Amino acid sequence: MLEIKNLVVQIEDKRILNGLNLTVNKGEVAAIMGPNGSGKSTLSYVIAGKEDYEVLDGEILLNGENLLEMEPDQRAAAGVFLAFQYPLEIPGVASMTFLKATLNAQRKARGEEELTTPDFIKRVNAAAQQLEIPKDMLKRALNVGFSGGEKKRMEILQMALLQPSFCILDETDSGLDIDALRIVSEGVNALRSPDRAFLVITHYQRLLNHIVPDTVHVMHSGRIVRSGGKELALELEANGYADYRDSEAA
Amino acid sequence: MPAVQETIDQVRSIDVDQYKYGFETEVEMEKAPKGLSEDVIRFISAKKGEPEWMLQWRLDAYKRWLTMTEPAWARVSYDKIDYNDIYYYAAPKKNPAPKSLDEVDPEILKTYEKLGIPLREQEILAGVEPQSRVAVDAVFDSVSVATTFKEELKKAGVIFMPISEAVREYPDLVRQYLGTVVPVTDNFFATLNSAVFTDGSFVYIPPGVRCPMELSTYFRINEKNTGQFERTLIIADKGSYVSYLEGCTAPRRDENQLHAAVVELIALDDAEIKYSTVQNWYPGDSQGRGGIYNFVTKRGDCRGRNSVITWTQVETGSAITWKYPSCILRGDNSRGEFYSIAVSNGMQQVDSGTKMIHLGKNTTSRIISKGIAAGRSENTYRGLVSAHRKATGARNFTNCDSLLIGNECGAHTVPYIESKNASAVFEHEATTSKISEDQMFYCQQRGLSEEEAVALIVNGFVKDVLQQLPMEFAVEAQKLISISLEGSVG
Ligand SMILES: Nc1ncnc2c1ncn2[C@@H]1O[C@H](COP(=O)(O)OP(=O)(O)OP(=O)(O)O)[C@@H](O)[C@H]1O
């Protein structure tokens, strides 16, 4: 589904991704772990199409389509979704309004009918209920004054509504309390399907207890330096990244 | 906000540099000779069939104006205006004072149709809820061409008619109030207006009456090289209420055109006036060619106790805007409010704000201003809040936010505060922000295009003010704002 070949990216003359290779198959949940500053968020931004980043080499294909030639909104319509590590605030715009505008924009881009208001409200309410998001919160301006955990839940609500085919979760677990971690994980698991793939960026095994990955990749200095099954995460939890630092020095 | 999707559609369907109302109507016009002189003023006065006192009033203003100089303190710059190169009166030749819609030139009716302003009462009545009806006074260049629902309003005791008609039919009322809020000598542009004003609306709401519908005036400048100098006078007698809206558009032209209006509001004891403006004069093209010079004096007098005056404005048009709708809080416990959205794009220059003059005891005022600057425009908020010695317990809250789109525009805030009473409490908040790239990326990541993202973020920014507008107009205004910002990104 997603194929990244030899991706080299810099920002302001600073190399951040150094020939990164990664393949995620349909239906797969791939976890990425790696030390702070190794380039995980950068990778997610480059997949989603944030400006600022200069792609010097390599390619990113989604179902064979070259993402690098598409605008961020086109990528979104093609199915890319990024749950942000730090979700943005949009003052004055009710969450409900934002959800409706984005959902309809994507439907339009794909040549689908816009949803009627009752249809839309039904869907939002169902998703909000599952994520235990109170209705009042949907009336508030998007993410403004939301707690860290509430913002993360709102990201997953958006994902549930937009039904993207390729979902990137950037440290969605950080800031979540124990119950919220379970609720959000259940929300993600409910979306798992043979047609959808996930790239889950996290520092901690505890998220992967809930969202059990098919593969685990270790990222270091802008490259995937090791890949394995879910047991790799346990190994990292026990040993940290010291081994990789050594290998870097060698 | 219900209209986001419509806003977005509207934005999509419109090209950069396309002002939707820029068409011209072909009608034969009668004009006064070009330039300004006593003769021209006599000509205007005669055309309007005015009584002698009105002519004298104009001539006094003209004499005064000759001694005045154009103000230069605003943060706007423009080539010198040649006041003798302007026509001060232009009216449709055919039937300049039609008695009914059937007598109005069909070309003019078509114009208002194209502008989306309903003038036929029957059409308005069909399928519309009674409470959302709007009575319209349509001013075309220098004359009012139609006023709707006059009869029905009359039954409620409300007088709503062109001011030139009111001068003839209700001379005592007009004489009692005209120039009492904006004196003839007030400022260069107001004095000019007093000398040459041509038409505008007159409203009188009798004691205890709640005006049964929204009143509105729609100003259209059509003729080339013609200034529009309208005059509006609204009086809300004791315990009455009225909500009034004005709208305005003009054709696209390469030359600048002058618009210098005066609006006076008077609220007596326990009366309330809500005055809303959606200003969409032709703003000029993206290179700064053409556009209306909008030099306007608007002032409300809370003359009675417990009276309320609210100004709400959505300013998107004009090459230059020079406008400070103000409140004189004379009556004890009176309240003044100013809610403003000023959008500037291209080469537009806006210098706008308000004055809240606290004279009475326990008077309160509230100012919410949202300036949005894009392109190479300059957008200034200028405000004065003052408390007189006797204004014990005066309170003001001011919130001024500016939003910048791009790097070539400017936003400025110039607040003046004067307090001669120690018990007065004035609060002032101001912020300037930019639409951040991160916000844009976030919205785009969710599937919104650049334009849709800007429209959404701006709609959020102005929400507090939009909520103040009557519902029908809020949707219009929201669309207008998005259209005005068309081409401001990318
Ligand atoms: N705009 C920028 N200018 C300069 N350096 C940047 C910029 N953005 C990111 N970087 C650098 O790129 C590197 C990778 O950052 P990134 O956010 O991708 O790391 P990460 O793996 O997500 O880290 P964390 O686990 O802390 O979230 C860091 O060293 C960071 O400082």
Ligand SMILES: [Mg+2]
């Ligand atoms: Mg990160």
